[in-house]
Amino acid sequence: MNNKYMGYYKSPIGILEIVCDKESVLSCNFVDKEGEIGQVNLILESAITQLDEYFKGERKEFDLKVALHGTEFQKNVWNGLLNIPYGTTASYKDIAISINNEKAVRAVGNANNKNKISIIVPCHRVIGKNGALTGYAGGLDKKQWLLDHENRINLNAGDVFPVSKS
Known part of the structure; x- marks a missing residue:
């Protein structure tokens, strides 16, 4: 049986609950309040540290x-999200094309909605076609x-690339 480790990070926009096992992050989602904190492991500590660096503008990639x-299909979509560069956006159609399933725009939206690892798997970078x-x-x-936040950090760093790929 896999042990699960849970911790919380107070971001500038709300509390994130992070759940990990011995090897990887299982979920990272906004919650209304912190729950009980159990055992901590290196994966959880690293996730909290990297989220803190992200929110401070010190980290662009996890x-x-x-x-x-x-x-x-969902895993393909979520892996596609990992390819959207920091500070840019992609449309649902862009993701559908990137996973070689151009007609699956609505299904991409549904998969995006079921992403359990917010911010780290950047579903926030997906916008409508318009x-x-x-x-x-x-x-x-x-x-x-x-x-x-990502756009502001990029501008402060002197990076010049569009806010949208569309």
Whole structure:
């Protein structure tokens, strides 16, 4: 039986609950309040440290093993999300094309909605084809904050690339 380790990170936009096992991050989601903290392991400590660095603008890429649990299609979508560069966005159609399933735009949206590893698997970087913000489990206000944060960090670092791939 795999032991699970749970911890919390107080981000500028809410509390994140991080769940890990001995090898990888299992989930990272916004919650209303902290629960009980159990045992901590190196994966959980690293996830909390890297989230802190991300929110401080010191980290653009996560170096964490993640366990993606879902259908093969969902895993393909979530792996596609990992390829969206920091500070940029992609449309649901962009993701569908990237996983060689151009007509699966709606299914990509459904898979994106079931992502259990927020921020680390950057579902917040997916927007509507017309550039509009669309659903985000944490709320559109959090999604907008995350996109603005990444864009602001890139501008401060002198990186010049578009906010959208579309």
